[in-house]
Each structure stands twice: as C-alpha cells, then as structure tokens.
Amino acid sequence: MQVAVIGANGGIGRELVPRLAETGHDPIGVVRDESQFGAVRERGGEPRLGDLEGEFAPALQGADAVVFTAGSGGDTGWDKTLLIDLWGARRSIDACVAHGIDRFVMISAYNASDPMAAPDAIRPYHVAKRCADDYLDWSPLEATILRPTALTDDEGTGQISAAFDYRDADGDEIPRADVAQTVVACLATADTVGETIRLFGGETPIEDAIRPNN
Numbered sequence: 465m466q467v468a469v470i471g472a473n474g475g476i477g478r479e480l481v482p483r484l485a486e487t488g489h490d491p492i493g494v495v496r497d498e499s500q501f502g503a504v505r506e507r508g509g510e511p512r513l514g515d516l517e518g519e520f521a522p523a524l525q526g527a528d529a530v531v532f533t534a535g536s537g538g539d540t541g542w543d544k545t546l547l548i549d550l551w552g553a554r555r556s557i558d559a560c561v562a563h564g565i566d567r568f569v570m571i572s573a574y575n576a577s578d579p580m581a582a583p584d585a586i587r588p589y590h591v592a593k594r595c596a597d598d599y600l601d602w603s604p605l606e607a608t609i610l611r612p613t614a615l616t617d618d619e620g621t622g623q624i625s626a627a628f629d630y631r632d633a634d635g636d637e638i639p640r641a642d643v644a645q646t647v648v649a650c651l652a653t654a655d656t657v658g659e660t661i662r663l664f665g666g667e668t669p670i671e672d673a674i675r676p677n678n
C-alpha cells in the first residue's frame with residue numbers, strides 16, 4: 465500500500481517511514497523542506513514536498529492511505545496551532561476525500577478526549593486536536609484516531625496499553641517508536657476503522673492491544 469506520511473520529518477514520522485518500508489508498504493514522506501529529502505530516502509521513503517500552510521495535496525497523489533503526524537510543536541504560538549494542528553489536519557482530510565484516498569490514521573493527543581481536563585497552558589492545542597478529530601470522524605473516510613499520551617524518544621518496546629475511547633483510562637508516557645508501530649498495526653487490519661484509541665506505555669503486544677475487545 466502507498467502510505468503518505470504527513471510530518472515525515474517529525475519524531476513519529478521518522479520512526480514510521482522505515483517501519484512502513486520494512487512491512488512491504490511504499491511510504492511517501494511528505495516534508496515541507498527539500499533539504500529533508502535525503503533523510504526520507506535513507507529511511508526508505510519517497511520524499512515529496514508539501515506545506516500544510518500552502519500547497520500539499522499534490523504530494524498525496526497515488527496514496528492509498530494517509531497518516532497525519534505533523535504538528536506545530538511546543539515552541540510556536542496559537543496561530544500555528546490553528547493553522548497546522550487544526551486547519552492543516554482538516555485540509556488533509558478534505559484532500560483525501562477529494563482524491564479518493566479512503567484510509568486515514570490521525571495522530572491526535574490524549575487530552576483531545578476531554579480538552580477541559582488538559583492543563584490550562586496546552587488546552588487550546590487539545591481543542592484544536594479534538595476539532596480535527598471530530599471533522600475526521602464525521603467524514604466518509606475509513607479513519608482511525610490514535611490519542612497517545614506524552615511522547616518520549618525512548619526505544620520502542622513493541623508493547624503498549626490501549627483504551628478505546630468510551631473507557632476511562634490513564635497511563636504512562638509512550639515512546640514515539642511504539643506509536644509508529646501501532647500505526648503500522650492499524651493499517652494491517654480493518655478492525656480499528658471507526659475507532660478512537662488512547663495509547664499509553666504498557667505491556668500488551670501492540671497487535672493484541674489494538675483489538676477493539678481487548
């Protein structure tokens with residue numbers, strides 16, 4: 465499957481592209497700076513240029529699935545939260561609908577389930593993530609929404625704890641590598657289509673953790 469990764473140069477994106485290539489997919493690494501092309505190729509991806517604040521839809525051409533793992537990051541203002549985390553995500557969904565790309569995996573965030581429960585300082589970010597998630601949920605796409613708790617750059621363990629959104633849940637921070645591996649596992653099964661799943665560090669093998677009745 466051709467899988468376009470929006471945010472391929474980010475922490476999760478860098479972990480995801482090689483895992484997609486290793487599992488027989490053809491990853492497209494969408495980045496906003498041509499200087500990142502070499503790094504995408506080294507990880508087994510086909511680099512394409514796409515800026516969520518400008519033109520990016522052509523970068524998705526030919527894709528069977530899209531993973532949104534871009535983000536404005538903690539060092540920018542709320543203007544970028546709106547433009548990238550909310551509007552960029554919505555434009556990605558619109559582009560998939562327009563181009564007949566059915567499968568979409570959204571990397572959201574734990575507190576998007578209840579933005580009012582997020583600390584004041586990052587509540588607007590979680591509101592943006594939630595609004596993007598809702599837009600995806602209401603779209604005709606075959607969507608999986610993943611809401612990881614705080615991310616780390618620790619080595620992946622292949623094990624997580626997952627909570628389908630209707631259940632109360634809390635848990636440990638999670639390595640970006642394990643979130644990337646969870647995306648690969650979600651793309652391998654239709655079981656997670658239509659599901660919103662909160663992700664934590666944990667001890668359940670990823671393929672088992674993402675089964676809806678785990």
Ligand SMILES: NC(=O)c1ccc[n+]([C@@H]2O[C@H](COP(=O)([O-])OP(=O)(O)OC[C@H]3O[C@@H](n4cnc5c(N)ncnc54)[C@H](OP(=O)(O)O)[C@@H]3O)[C@@H](O)[C@H]2O)c1
Binds near residue numbers: 497573612615
């Ligand atoms: N940090 C956390 O603890 C946490 C927790 C839960 C969920 N999340 C979410 O998880 C996802 C991945 O997080 P991360 O920390 O791995 O990401 P990250 O390292 O911050 O990477 C984000 C990527 O988005 C790209 N990007 C930003 N603006 C863009 C634009 N206008 N057009 C195209 N690409 C753009 C950046 O490009 P450049 O490389 O060019 O800057 C970067 O590669 C994000 O959606 C984030 O909101 C994060």
